[in-house]
Amino acid sequence: MSFDSWGGIIRVVIAAMTAYAFLVTVLRVSGKRTLSKMNAFDLVITIALGSILATIVLSADVALAEGALALVLLAALQFAVAWLAARSARVRRLIKSAPTLLLRDGRLLEQPMREQRVTASEVRQAVRSTGSGAMEDISAVILETDGTFSVIAHNRLGSGSALADLTDHADPDAEPDGSRHAPGPPG
Structure with missing residues (x-):
């Protein structure tokens, strides 16, 4: 009809x-x-x-x-x-879900990536989209609550206070109480 x-x-x-x-x-x-x-x-x-x-x-x-x-x-x-x-x-x-740290100090974090169903290729693409060609230059890649990636280069990290609410499964700087130090440039 x-x-x-x-x-x-x-x-x-x-x-x-x-x-x-x-x-x-x-x-x-x-x-x-x-x-x-x-x-x-x-x-x-x-x-x-x-x-x-x-x-x-x-x-x-x-x-x-x-x-x-x-x-x-x-x-x-x-x-x-x-x-x-x-x-x-x-x-x-x-x-709301929490943001998740996927890369720390140039190193991919496999467990959070697996849990969030994110591939290494997707993280590399997010890094490239910022104009960076080296993962080692990146302090953090975060999967945000809306599904977007935030990429923070070492030279833009500052105090790292913006990273306070991250879900971080592989944080070598984590304190016993679950708090964390901000990631910094590789030393």
Whole structure:
């Protein structure tokens, strides 16, 4: 069936324009965190918002008010969880993974790479993308919570304080209490 009626077409146009405007308004009101770089929780919210928008636009069985309520509820849930995560380490650990150190002082860390399903080739590519041609020039490569790689050269390490929250399975500088010294240039 390629065409049912003009009434259905007009309903889709009105529902799409109204739901789209409403979704943009909800996202603007809910804040920047709703559309930030995605972790698993953010991805689920984004997919759910898209699914609800599509349902509102294409399904005559869902009233615009019901779809709008669903959009508001999802945005409110995302806002509440982000608010709680910013204030509670327990909630933060529950919804977000920790960054993982994959290379330290030019040396690949095989166990964390295996656990994160990252290949040596992917780490080398991340290093090359920074313009560096030598792994030995790199102090750390980190797999971030959003799946991106951060590459820190020895000459850019500074105090290493930005590395404080890393998951580091093979840290020769680890203290017995689990704290760690920042990696430094090879000596």
